[in-house]
Amino acid sequence: MKNIKITAAVTLLVLGLTSCKDEKQEQAQKKVDAYVAYVDSVKNVSAENLKADWKAVDAEYDRRSQEAQAALADLKDNSAATEKVNASKTKYEEFKNEMSTVFAPPAPAPSPKQQLRDALFGAGKIGDDMNFNWVNAQNIHSVYQQFVHTVEDNKDKYSREDWDEVKLMYEALDSRKNTVEKEGLTAEDNRKIAGLKIKFAPMYTVNRMGAKSEENKDAKK
Structure with missing residues (x-):
């Protein structure tokens, strides 16, 4: 039991x-x-x-x-x-x-100066460091083309400050061209770039003066 x-x-x-x-x-x-x-x-x-x-x-x-x-x-x-x-x-x-x-918070809108640079060269290509190392013998002609055609399309909209920025960017691109010429720039592309430069020079001079005159008029009003 x-x-x-x-x-x-x-x-x-x-x-x-x-x-x-x-x-x-x-x-x-x-x-x-x-x-x-x-x-x-x-x-x-x-x-x-x-x-x-x-x-x-x-x-x-x-x-x-x-x-x-x-x-x-x-x-x-x-x-x-x-x-x-x-x-x-x-x-x-x-x-x-x-x-x-x-x-994530939205990225701040680029400044007017950056927007202008993006239009002239492509989004994000040129920042505050103004680094043009990405421009080479193979693409410099297309870079000039985009630059000059963009200026031509917007020449009536640019302010005097815009034209000053355009000139600054143009001179920086020209400086890069001096380097690229020693790195295999073809004679054909060099000739085409020369044609674009001839087109740009008077366009800049005339429209920069016009923009300044318009600003003077507005100031008097």
Whole structure:
């Protein structure tokens, strides 16, 4: 009888331990599933709503991520769960990078001077450092073409200050040409550039004077 009681007690203890283990694994699986579901739910929220609460969203992600990582240790066979956690982690990191771009403040508009330089040479080609090293024997003719044609298209819109900037850029380009001539500039391209320079010179002189006259008129008014 005594042996029966002991056996029964041991059986109950084993069943209790087994039940605790099963419950622990069940809770661990729930934490993994909750983490995966959270990542999927965040991706379905509009960027506008996310932006307002992003710090809280990211903090909640960190909490759930830590719980899921800890839960993996409580799972007897955690290979499938580990794969799910890693996939969700990658998914969230990619989404976070995407949102960082979306939430970033817009870049300030370039100054009028920079806008003029962008039009003359191409966006971002010439900055405050006035570096013309990108101009070489192969592209210098097209650079002059864009410069002179842009000036021709906008000559009636330029202010006196614009023309001063145009002249500054033109002289810097000419200085670069002196270097490029020693680096294989073809005679044909040199001839074409000379034609563009002949076209630019009177256009600059006449329109620069006209812009100054218009500003004097406006000042008198």
